[in-house]
Amino acid sequence: MKETVKLITGNEAIGTGAIIAGCRYYFGYPITPQNEIPEFMSRELPPRGGVFIQSESELAAINMVMGAAAAGGRAMTSSSSPGISLMQEGISYMAGMELPCVIVNVVRGGPGLGGIGPAQSDYFQSVKGGGHGDYHTITLAPHTGQEMLELTMLAFELADQYRNPALILTDGLLGQMSEAVEIPVNYKPRAFKKDWAMTGCKGRPPLIIKSLFLKESDLEENNLRIYKKYAELKKKETRSEAFQTRGADILLVAYGTSGRICKAVVEAARAEGIKAGLLRPITLFPFPETTLRKMAERSKAVLVAELSMGQFKEDVQRAVGDAAPVYFKNRVGGMVFSMEEILEEVRKIARRKTGGRKRV
């Protein structure tokens, strides 16, 4: 596969990845800091025979995505935190109906209208379900412009393969920053047979796409079937990056923007003689808990760095268990920690005589 290199923003990288992945239907509503995505799609989709609609609300956007997905199209929407909250009903329906789509959340600080600065405070909403009922959204967390493109492409494949909504969880820092991105040329998106899609009943019995099961035993059966897919997802699709984790005493765990900053922290700590490493989850659902647990067992302390009040830390703590003490560094509300702020935490842990149960 040939590639060409372009200097583009993270949001444009998402749009580029979507188009390369064969997305031809975009529906969305303006909200900062993701406006570059709908603007890009409004330019790029129509010349390719695709459809761009600026909807009247995020509610309408996700329901247009639902219709296009049910019709067998590769469809997506993007928004930022308050808009994603509005979409939750539709996402729950799509999980229940087993419809694939890609949703991009360029997270901004909350709660409420919050701010527009980078935040990771929609973690629970993204990985635990978000709307009503038993379901999960496949959640991918890029940390560079390159990953914005590649994980968007992957999101479409996973959504189609598992017939479930997939979410790109990012923020305005990554979305608005320009970076050199290698763009695949002549990429052939994987085609999926969509014999479940609404195409008209010519030559086959009519089909029904629904999430209503009034008979309790039917709904239970449906949910158990959906959760079988999640078990398979966990087994086959869990992804993470281990960065300088060999012999690491202090294991940093961070994703997205925080993960990117932590790479610099690890390099600086190593330069000072502190054996630090980073585990960066790429999939947040499924969460790389087995990998994390194994790495925590080999380290003396775990440090979680995140831009929320500890939502991600809950999952890290759950996976680490008693394997190592878990420390925490955060900023919230759109504030972002500097590399130096996290490095200072690393130094403190390294200086500690007793770092919890184990000596560091």
Added chain:
Amino acid sequence: MEIKTVFSKPESLFDTPFHYCPGCGHGIIHRLIAELLDEMGARERTLSVAPVGCAVFAYHYFNFDCMEAPHGRTPAVATGLKRVHPDHLVFSYQGDGDLAAIGTGEIIHCANRGENITVIFVNNGTYGMTGGQMAPTTLLNQKTTTTPKGRSATQEGHPLKITEMLALTPGSAFLARSAVSSPQNIRITKKYIRKAFEVQDQKLGFSLVEILSPCPVNWGLTPVQAIRRIEETVIKEYPLGIIKDTIGP
């Protein structure tokens, strides 16, 4: 003696008894749609969207592709379907709570975009499935389970004439109101739905047929009293006829 079939079940309907209450209008309206799809030979290219409400189970009866939508969002879902399959016949089937209350945003903007879809809007002035609460279309002084003393203009506002509102959007091509209250009105209803489907197939814009329909159970009337109420009372608030026709006869 030669035996000739003069009446039969349309192919576009499954041979399933309707679950609707005695005297309900949904069964008639389902049949009209099915007859038309048969007559137009459109069954195999029809995509439909069922609402949240009594007609959510429309797919138990429709012998063509059908999907559900969240409450009020059927025009948005239908938009998604139509944009992927522009040459298919796409219709959404909605009640008055679905369309005129929770779904006001979607219906107005769908009409304004001139989406080439058809909306079958069944107006019975109440929330049937949830047990007879007030709808935006409930008449003044009409008693419902949430207006026990009758709907008051000062408290609950006036009956909403949303089809007339939609007529203001340039994207709407054909809008009409009919009733399934008499054989004559049923024939007119079918004529309007045919026109709406034809307008869609000619890609002329948004089309909607509002159908006044009886809900005897929640109106506290017998089926015969319910259709009489439509003819004598409801029609005064919601006059029948073509509301907008940019195409002409």
